[in-house]
Amino acid sequence: MTEMLAILFSAILVDNFVLSKFMGICPFIGVSKKTSSAFGMSVAVTFVMVMSTLLTWPINAYILVPADGSHDYGYLRTLTFILVIALFVQLVEILIKKFLPPLYKALGIYLPLITTNCAVLGVTILNIDSGYDLGQSLVNALGAGLGFMVALLMFSGVRERIERADVPKMFKGVPAALVAAGIVAASFAGFGGLVENLFG
Amino acid sequence: MSWSKEFFKGIIKENPTLVMLLGTCPTLAMTTQASNALGMGIATTFVLLGSCVVISLLKNVIPSQVRLPCYIVIIAGFVTLVSFLLQVYVPELYSVLGVFLSLITVNCIILGRAEAFASKNSVGHSAADALGMGVGFTLALLLVGSVREILGMGSWFGIDLTFGVLEPIPIFAMPAGGFMVFGLMVAVVNRLSHYQISRKKMGCAGCAGGCAACAGGCDAQSEKKEGND
Numbered sequence: 001m002t003e004m005l006a007i008l009f010s011a012i013l014v015d016n017f018v019l020s021k022f023m024g025i026c027p028f029i030g031v032s033k034k035t036s037s038a039f040g041m042s043v044a045v046t047f048v049m050v051m052s053t054l055l056t057w058p059i060n061a062y063i064l065v066p067a068d069g070s071h072d073y074g075y076l077r078t079l080t081f082i083l084v085i086a087l088f089v090q091l092v093e094i095l096i097k098k099f100l101p102p103l104y105k106a107l108g109i110y111l112p113l114i115t116t117n118c119a120v121l122g123v124t125i126l127n128i129d130s131g132y133d134l135g136q137s138l139v140n141a142l143g144a145g146l147g148f149m150v151a152l153l154m155f156s157g158v159r160e161r162i163e164r165a166d167v168p169k170m171f172k173g174v175p176a177a178l179v180a181a182g183i184v185a186a187s188f189a190g191f192g193g194l195v196e197n198l199f200g
Numbered sequence: 201m202s203w204s205k206e207f208f209k210g211i212i213k214e215n216p217t218l219v220m221l222l223g224t225c226p227t228l229a230m231t232t233q234a235s236n237a238l239g240m241g242i243a244t245t246f247v248l249l250g251s252c253v254v255i256s257l258l259k260n261v262i263p264s265q266v267r268l269p270c271y272i273v274i275i276a277g278f279v280t281l282v283s284f285l286l287q288v289y290v291p292e293l294y295s296v297l298g299v300f301l302s303l304i305t306v307n308c309i310i311l312g313r314a315e316a317f318a319s320k321n322s323v324g325h326s327a328a329d330a331l332g333m334g335v336g337f338t339l340a341l342l343l344v345g346s347v348r349e350i351l352g353m354g355s356w357f358g359i360d361l362t363f364g365v366l367e368p369i370p371i372f373a374m375p376a377g378g379f380m381v382f383g384l385m386v387a388v389v390n391r392l393s394h395y396q397i398s399r400k401k402m403g404c405a406g407c408a409g410g411c412a413a414c415a416g417g418c419d420a421q422s423e424k425k426e427g428n429d
Contacts, residue, residue: 029224118303186374
């Protein structure tokens with residue numbers, strides 16, 4: 001249990017996917033202008049991350065690199081995982097559009113954008129590279145998604161202030177956002193060592 | 201449309217990284233050292249060139265409803281090829297790039313060029329365009345990587361520049377420094393171009409909508425969509 005909590009908190013705070021691993025920067029800059037869209041996007045990302053891990057981990061463990069060592073198709077990981085993620089996102093979109101229209105209204109517009117969010121492919125591959133079992137992988141994926149949400153929500157607050165601030169013309173828009181993201185990232189660097197102290 | 205024009209537009213006028221703001225993840229993650237930045241740039245250029253040529257060749261075969269999954273499979277194939285080559289010939293770079301090598305698959309520059317250019321133009325033009333974009337990406341990465349390595353570690357391509365006197369500023373090698381250096385560079389590019397940059401709308405499918413370049417467009421579009429429901 002302690003180990004799971006350690007994985008969860010280090011994925012949310014210490015090794016935050018956006019601010020320390022640089023994954024999913026595009027939506028981080030792209031949809032952080034409004035808090036509502038930042039929240040919708042991060043809920044959709046968290047859901048897709050956990051579900052893709054649930055699909056890709058068994059595919060890797062039982063089909064690509066089975067434990068009996070009969071074959072090793074590990075090199076097909078990137079290709080298989082991205083296809084699984086793309087198909088899964090499409091499937092979810094179709095299903096919730098048909099059966100859960102309110103949910104579709106809230107998340108639907110963000111779903112197609114997620115296939116090429118590198119944080120999703122990143123978390124599924126990192127789970128395998130780190131040698132996590134299925135439970136640990138799911139917790140890590142959940143943590144990565146929540147970390148994405150924390151970063152996006154925090155940053156959308158910062159961003160709303162910047163939009164109204166009087167920045168030099170050359171910094172208007174994305175440059176100012178990037179510099180502000182640097183300051184947010186510096187504050188997240190303060191979480192280093194937190195997990196070791198709490199759970200170590 | 202001459203081939204040289206297709207090639208050179210990617211280097212300065214439509215630089216994918218500094219002007220179009222695509223592929224920001226590797227730009228920030230792989231630029232702690234100039235040599236990593238160069239390696240990442242070359243690997244991406246190879247994938248970009250290969251997949252754009254193949255996609256351009258197959259443009260009349262791929263049905264448009266399923267084009268994005270087809271592009272992704274082609275791109276992922278080239279990424280696998282590159283990771284094999286690096287694993288054998290440049291194992292140090294392979295281990296440094298790590299998961300970001302796989303993540304070339306979802307680099308918006310590649311899908312963006314495939315969708316916006318290779319799927320509509322001849323093989324020769326697509327190759328010139330892909331090569332130009334790749335070189336532009338590599339140069340931008342090299343620039344960010346050089347600034348961060350010189351300031352953050354006091355060296356350039358591993359050559360010590362501190363002469364035992366100057367202190368490097370470690371924050372530039374940290375994630376925070378990556379965001380700041382990249383932000384400052386985009387600002388400088390804005391200034392140099394006299395704010396004339398017209399960030400071309402690539403269509404949300406091109407970069408799957410999430411990227412910074414088409415953010416405004418997609419936000420506006422999604423709101424419209426919401427309104428129509």
